Amino acid sequence: MxxxxxxxxxxxxxxxxxxxxxxxxxxxxxxxxxxxxxxxxxxxxxxxxxxxxxxxxxxxxxxxxxxxxxxxxxxxxxxxxxxxxxxxxxxxxxxxxxxxxxxxxxxxxxxxxxxxxKKGQFESIYGNMPKFGLSKALGHQPIRTSTNTASKRLSGQKSEPSNF
The missing domain is CATH 3.30.70.100 (Alpha-Beta Plaits)
Structure with a gap:
């Protein structure tokens, strides 16, 4: 399993x-x-x-x-x-x-x-993965327009609400 x-x-x-x-x-x-x-x-x-x-x-x-x-x-x-x-x-x-x-x-x-x-000094991406690393530790959320690049994720922008 x-x-x-x-x-x-x-x-x-x-x-x-x-x-x-x-x-x-x-x-x-x-x-x-x-x-x-x-x-x-x-x-x-x-x-x-x-x-x-x-x-x-x-x-x-x-x-x-x-x-x-x-x-x-x-x-x-x-x-x-x-x-x-x-x-x-x-x-x-x-x-x-x-x-x-x-x-x-x-x-x-x-x-x-x-x-x-420090907050804002790390980012992550997981593609077709089980929860792993920080996503297992902190939870994950789908990539959105505001988080679709490493620089956006590092800037700490908040994700917009999900439309799905």
């Missing part, structure tokens, strides 16, 4: 500021499974917590996997919410466990990047 595909072109309405958080790991030494597997399995309980407790401020999550690297893009309501979660019990336990088990061992790497994007 797949996700519902929305035929046509869609965008998101300009909302408030948003925080984009990218986090992941890289397996540097496949044979050192005892080093990278604990890092890999530490994430699912935190993700479950974020899905179950929407009040924590995580709006949506996308996951990507390649041969050595995992990447997760998270969309957060605010920097304050993200930082509060980082100081929370589940995350701190996972971080402490990582430092005890892996530390500076080069068998596994981790990374994260945080971007606070």
């Amino acid at each position: 797949g996700k519902e595909v929305f035929p046509g072109r869609y965008t998101i309405g300009q909302q408030d500021d948003i925080v984009v958080f990218i986090i992941g790991m890289r397996v540097n030494k496949w044979w050192a499974i005892h080093k990278w597997l604990p890092v890999f399995i530490a994430m699912p309980p935190m993700i479950k917590e974020l899905y179950v407790n929407k009040d924590l401020g995580c709006l949506s999550i996308e996951n990507f996997f390649s041969l050595r690297t995992t990447m997760m893009i998270q969309y957060w309501r605010s920097e304050k919410d993200l930082l509060a979660y980082a100081r929370g019990q589940k995350h701190l336990k996972a971080w402490n466990d990582f430092n005890k088990k892996v530390g500076n061992n080069d068998a596994v790497g981790i990374y994260h990047e945080t971007y606070t994007v």
Whole structure:
């Protein structure tokens, strides 16, 4: 069973500021499974917590996997919410466990990047897609005359009412 595909072109309405958080790991030494597997399995309980407790401020999550690297893009309501979660019990336990088990061992790497994007400084378009990324986090609306180019979407113009 797949996700519902929305035929046509869609965008998101300009909302408030948003925080984009990218986090992941890289397996540097496949044979050192005892080093990278604990890092890999530490994430699912935190993700479950974020899905179950929407009040924590995580709006949506996308996951990507390649041969050595995992990447997760998270969309957060605010920097304050993200930082509060980082100081929370589940995350701190996972971080402490990582430092005890892996530390500076080069068998596994981790990374994260945080971007606070101000209202009017982002735009999006989705053509024949299920809800994905920001549209999954914030909802989407059909492209209209006032939102049919990237420059119009970036200007933050309000969409005119739908005629259909």
